[in-house]
Amino acid sequence: MERLLILDSNALLNRAFYAIPELTTSEGIHTNAVYGFVNMLFKMKEELKPDYIVAAFDKKGPTFRHKEYEDYKAGRKKMPSELAEQFPIIKELLGLLSITKYELDGFEADDIIGSLAKYAEKNNIEVFIVTGDRDALQLASENINVVITKKGVTETATYNYKSFVDEFGVTPTQFIDVKGLMGDKSDNIPGVPGVGEKTAYKLIQTYGSIEQVLNNIDNISGKKLKENLETYREQAIFSKKLATIVTEVPIEFNLDEIKSQESYDRDGLKKLLFKLQMKSMIDKLSKGNEIEEESLEEAIDITYINSSESFLELSKDLKGEIYITYETINSEKYSEIILKNIYLSSDSKTYFIKFDEIVNEDKDNAYLSLKTIMENKDIKKVIHNGKSLITILNKLNISIEGFEFDTAIAAYLINSARNAYDLLSLINEYLGEDVNGSDDEIKCKVNSKLKDIYNILHGKIEDEKMEELYYKVEHPLIFVLSSMESLGFNINKSMLEDLAVKFKEEITTTEKEIFDLAEEEFNINSPKQLGKILFEKLDLPVIKKTKTGYSTNAEVLEKLQDKHEIIPKITYYRQITKLNSTYVEGLKNVIDVDGKIHSTFNQTVTTTGRLSSTEPNLQNIPIKYEMGREIRKVFIPDESEDVLLSCDYSQIELRVLAEMSQDENMIDAFKHHSDIHRKTASEVFKVPVEEVTSLMRSRAKAVNFGIVYGISDFSLSQDLHITKKEAAEYMEIYFDRYPKIKGYLDGLIEEAKENGYVLTILNRRRFIPEIKASNRIVKALGERLAMNAPIQGSAADIIKLAMVNVYNKLREKELKSKIILQVHDELILNVKKDELEEVKNIVKNEMEKVLEMKVPLEVDINIGKTWYEAK
CATH class of the missing domain: 1.10.150.20 (5' to 3' exonuclease, C-terminal subdomain)
Structure with a gap:
C-alpha cells in the first residue's frame, strides 16, 4: 500500500519554535522553527518512506468558523515576528524539495488535512498526519494515522482507530463530542461550563454523542451539571460543529500531480541550507536511501606552472578576465612576508603558479612575468582579499592595473557580521558546495569557483544599492590602506628604549604605593590575592563574586573608585603594565629593518564599518593617562626635515x-x-x-x-x-x-x-x-x-571617503607627502617641509567637503615632529 505523509505545517512550526532555543544566522535570520520542522520531516521520511508528501498551511484571514462565531480563537497571542519570518523560508524549502503546499481562503490547515486524508483513504493509500495539534485525532481510522509530537518535535505518539480507542475509551469521531462538551481554550470554543475533560469523556462513553447526552439529561446525576447541560444545549451542539474538521474542502486533489521528494532541486536546497547555516541538514539529506548523492564537484582543468619559462609564456597569453587567489608565508614583519603560490582562473582553466619556487629558480623572470600580468590594464582582475597581494607587490615595485572587484570586501558589505570572509566559507554559503581533496587541490578548486562567487556578490551589491559605497569608498580604499601598510610609521628607537626604562620605574613606584596602602606585598595581577586584600583586609564592599572568589574586574573597580585610595592606584597599575607589554616591549618586536612599524589595516573586521589595525594595533593606544600619551613620542616623521600632520574631524x-x-x-x-x-x-x-x-x-x-x-x-x-x-x-x-x-x-x-x-x-x-x-x-x-x-x-563612511579623496589628490598633484595612519576620525600624514601649506589646504578641503551636507564638517589640524606633538 502506498503512503501519503501530510505535514500540519503551522502546528509543527509553532511547536518547533517554542521547543527549540533561539537560533539565528550571522545575518540575523531566525531559524529554530525551520530547524525543528526540517528535523521532523527528515525523521518521518526515514521512518515511513512515504510515496507522497504534502504540507498544509493556515491562510491569513478569517475562516468560515470566524464568520459563524466571531470569538473563535479570540484571545490568542499574536504570532511572534521571530516565528512569522520563518514561514516564507519553510515554504521556499518545501518548494525546493518538490513538496506540494496547500492553503485555502476561508479554511484552516486542519480542513485541508482532513479532506486530503479522506481522499487518499478512498484511493487505498495509507495516510500519516504529522501534527502538534490533538484536534487531528478525530481523523484517525484504520488507514489514517495521526502522529502527535510530544516533547520537542522529534518524540511522537502515533494513533490509528484501534490505538486511539484503546487509550481514550471513545472513538475518534466521538472525540469531537468530547471537545464539544469540554470546550477548547486554545481555540476559544466555549463548550458547556462546568464540564471538564474527565466528565466529558465519561458522558460520551456512557451515551455515545452530545445529542444523546442532551436527550438523557434526566438520567444524569448532579444537579449543577444537569442545569448547565440544559442551559447550554445549543452552545454544546455549536461547539461540536466548531470542533469538527471539514473533510470536503473545495480543492480537487490529484495524486499524480502531488510530487514526491524524488525530483527535488538539489543545488537550490543546498544553497538555502548553507544560507541558513544548517550544514548538518545537508548531511542528513545526503544519507537518505532514496537519494543517490551525486558528486558535489565538477572536474576542473588544472595547469601547474612551476618554471620561469611556463610562467613567462602564461603572462603573455592571458587576456580578458582573470580570477586570482593567492597564498603567502606570513610574518609579524612586513619585510619578511613572501608570496608563495598564486591561483589563477581564466576561461575554463585554472593555473597553479608555484611562485616561490619560480623565484628561487629565476627571480628576474619571475618578477617580470608577474609584472606583465598585474600591470596589464586590459586584463580585468577579480581578486579575493586584494589588499595583502597589493602590499606584497608594492615591495616588488609592481603596481596593479585593471583590478575591478574584491570578493572579500563585497561579502563584508553584504553582511558585516560574518566571522570570516575566506573564499571557502563563501562557496559553502552562496553555492551550497563543499570542496574536498588534498590541500593544493582544494585551493585550486576554490579558485575555480571565484567567478561564480563574483557574479553573485556583484549582483547583490547592485541589488542592495551599494554601488557608490563599494566603488567610490571601499574598493579605492584598498589601495590607500595598502599604501599605508607599505609606507609604515617611523620609530625613534632610542626614545623607545628610554620610554621602556621610564615605564619600568613607573610600574615599580606604583607597585610600592599599592603595597604601602595594603600594608603588605602581594601579586597585584592575581585576582585571588587582590580580592583578599580589598574585601577581607580592607573590608571594602563586595560588588560581585565568581566561582573562584571575588571579582576584581574593571567594572568592580569603577564602582569602588571612591571607597579607598588604593583603587585608583590599581586601575593605573593595570593600564601602565598593559601599555608597557603591548606598546613598549610590543613595539620593539615589530620594528622592521627599515626602522619602521608596518601595521596591518583591516577592512573587514568591524560591524560598524570602522577600520581596525593589528600587529600592532595603533588605533587603541589608551591616552587617559600621560604615560599612554607618551608612547606617541616615539612615532616620528620619515626624515628629519619632514613633519607629521594630524587632521582630526571635530565631533563628527x-x-x-x-x-x-x-x-x-x-x-x-x-x-x-x-x-x-x-x-x-x-x-x-x-x-x-x-x-x-x-x-x-x-x-x-x-x-x-x-x-x-x-x-x-x-x-x-x-x-x-x-x-x-x-x-x-x-x-x-x-x-x-x-x-x-x-x-x-x-x-x-x-x-x-x-x-x-x-x-x-x-x-x-x-x-x-x-x-x-x-x-x-x-x-x-x-x-x-x-x-x-x-x-x-556614517562617520566611518565619511572618514574612509575622505582618505580616498586625499590620497587621490596627493597622487594627482605628484606630491611626496603621504597618509601613513588613520585612527578613527583622525588622519596622520608624513609631510615634506616644502609641501606643508599645500598639503594642509588639500586635506582640509577634501575632508570638510567630502559629502554635501547641511551640517558643516570641521577639521582640526596640528603639526609636530612627533605624533605626540601633532596631537
Missing part, C-alpha cells in the same frame, strides 16, 4: 546625528560654530551660555555622546553619578530641545525591527538580530545598536 558623530535627524536646532548650533556641549548644557540646566560651569558642560557632553550610543537613563545616571530621575530629566529636556533627534532614533529602532538591519548615510548595512530577541536584555542591546550603528557607520 554629533554632526552626523544632526545631519541624519535633520534637527534644525542642532544643525543651527553647528552652523554658528557653537560649542555644542556648552550650548546643550545651557539648554539642559536652563542657564545662559556664559554661566555654564565646567561641570555642567561635562555632564552635557556625557548626554550628547550618550544619545549617540543609545544610552539609557540608568546608564547615564551611572556615568554621571547622579540619580536615575535626574538623568531622565536631562534626557527629557535634551529631546525637547532637539525634537527631531528623538523621532529619528525611534525610527531607527522600528526600521531595525521591520527590516532586521539599519543603514548609514552611504547605504552601509548593519544587521541587528538582537532586536528581535525574546530576551529583554538582548533586545535592549539591539535597540542601542540600532540607534548607534547608522551614526558610527
Whole structure:
C-alpha cells in the first residue's frame, strides 16, 4: 500500500519554535522553527518512506468558523515576528524539495488535512498526519494515522482507530463530542461550563454523542451539571460543529500531480541550507536511501606552472578576465612576508603558479612575468582579499592595473557580521558546495569557483544599492590602506628604549604605593590575592563574586573608585603594565629593518564599518593617562626635515546625528560654530551660555555622546553619578530641545525591527538580530545598536571617503607627502617641509567637503615632529 505523509505545517512550526532555543544566522535570520520542522520531516521520511508528501498551511484571514462565531480563537497571542519570518523560508524549502503546499481562503490547515486524508483513504493509500495539534485525532481510522509530537518535535505518539480507542475509551469521531462538551481554550470554543475533560469523556462513553447526552439529561446525576447541560444545549451542539474538521474542502486533489521528494532541486536546497547555516541538514539529506548523492564537484582543468619559462609564456597569453587567489608565508614583519603560490582562473582553466619556487629558480623572470600580468590594464582582475597581494607587490615595485572587484570586501558589505570572509566559507554559503581533496587541490578548486562567487556578490551589491559605497569608498580604499601598510610609521628607537626604562620605574613606584596602602606585598595581577586584600583586609564592599572568589574586574573597580585610595592606584597599575607589554616591549618586536612599524589595516573586521589595525594595533593606544600619551613620542616623521600632520574631524558623530535627524536646532548650533556641549548644557540646566560651569558642560557632553550610543537613563545616571530621575530629566529636556533627534532614533529602532538591519548615510548595512530577541536584555542591546550603528557607520563612511579623496589628490598633484595612519576620525600624514601649506589646504578641503551636507564638517589640524606633538 502506498503512503501519503501530510505535514500540519503551522502546528509543527509553532511547536518547533517554542521547543527549540533561539537560533539565528550571522545575518540575523531566525531559524529554530525551520530547524525543528526540517528535523521532523527528515525523521518521518526515514521512518515511513512515504510515496507522497504534502504540507498544509493556515491562510491569513478569517475562516468560515470566524464568520459563524466571531470569538473563535479570540484571545490568542499574536504570532511572534521571530516565528512569522520563518514561514516564507519553510515554504521556499518545501518548494525546493518538490513538496506540494496547500492553503485555502476561508479554511484552516486542519480542513485541508482532513479532506486530503479522506481522499487518499478512498484511493487505498495509507495516510500519516504529522501534527502538534490533538484536534487531528478525530481523523484517525484504520488507514489514517495521526502522529502527535510530544516533547520537542522529534518524540511522537502515533494513533490509528484501534490505538486511539484503546487509550481514550471513545472513538475518534466521538472525540469531537468530547471537545464539544469540554470546550477548547486554545481555540476559544466555549463548550458547556462546568464540564471538564474527565466528565466529558465519561458522558460520551456512557451515551455515545452530545445529542444523546442532551436527550438523557434526566438520567444524569448532579444537579449543577444537569442545569448547565440544559442551559447550554445549543452552545454544546455549536461547539461540536466548531470542533469538527471539514473533510470536503473545495480543492480537487490529484495524486499524480502531488510530487514526491524524488525530483527535488538539489543545488537550490543546498544553497538555502548553507544560507541558513544548517550544514548538518545537508548531511542528513545526503544519507537518505532514496537519494543517490551525486558528486558535489565538477572536474576542473588544472595547469601547474612551476618554471620561469611556463610562467613567462602564461603572462603573455592571458587576456580578458582573470580570477586570482593567492597564498603567502606570513610574518609579524612586513619585510619578511613572501608570496608563495598564486591561483589563477581564466576561461575554463585554472593555473597553479608555484611562485616561490619560480623565484628561487629565476627571480628576474619571475618578477617580470608577474609584472606583465598585474600591470596589464586590459586584463580585468577579480581578486579575493586584494589588499595583502597589493602590499606584497608594492615591495616588488609592481603596481596593479585593471583590478575591478574584491570578493572579500563585497561579502563584508553584504553582511558585516560574518566571522570570516575566506573564499571557502563563501562557496559553502552562496553555492551550497563543499570542496574536498588534498590541500593544493582544494585551493585550486576554490579558485575555480571565484567567478561564480563574483557574479553573485556583484549582483547583490547592485541589488542592495551599494554601488557608490563599494566603488567610490571601499574598493579605492584598498589601495590607500595598502599604501599605508607599505609606507609604515617611523620609530625613534632610542626614545623607545628610554620610554621602556621610564615605564619600568613607573610600574615599580606604583607597585610600592599599592603595597604601602595594603600594608603588605602581594601579586597585584592575581585576582585571588587582590580580592583578599580589598574585601577581607580592607573590608571594602563586595560588588560581585565568581566561582573562584571575588571579582576584581574593571567594572568592580569603577564602582569602588571612591571607597579607598588604593583603587585608583590599581586601575593605573593595570593600564601602565598593559601599555608597557603591548606598546613598549610590543613595539620593539615589530620594528622592521627599515626602522619602521608596518601595521596591518583591516577592512573587514568591524560591524560598524570602522577600520581596525593589528600587529600592532595603533588605533587603541589608551591616552587617559600621560604615560599612554607618551608612547606617541616615539612615532616620528620619515626624515628629519619632514613633519607629521594630524587632521582630526571635530565631533563628527554629533554632526552626523544632526545631519541624519535633520534637527534644525542642532544643525543651527553647528552652523554658528557653537560649542555644542556648552550650548546643550545651557539648554539642559536652563542657564545662559556664559554661566555654564565646567561641570555642567561635562555632564552635557556625557548626554550628547550618550544619545549617540543609545544610552539609557540608568546608564547615564551611572556615568554621571547622579540619580536615575535626574538623568531622565536631562534626557527629557535634551529631546525637547532637539525634537527631531528623538523621532529619528525611534525610527531607527522600528526600521531595525521591520527590516532586521539599519543603514548609514552611504547605504552601509548593519544587521541587528538582537532586536528581535525574546530576551529583554538582548533586545535592549539591539535597540542601542540600532540607534548607534547608522551614526558610527556614517562617520566611518565619511572618514574612509575622505582618505580616498586625499590620497587621490596627493597622487594627482605628484606630491611626496603621504597618509601613513588613520585612527578613527583622525588622519596622520608624513609631510615634506616644502609641501606643508599645500598639503594642509588639500586635506582640509577634501575632508570638510567630502559629502554635501547641511551640517558643516570641521577639521582640526596640528603639526609636530612627533605624533605626540601633532596631537
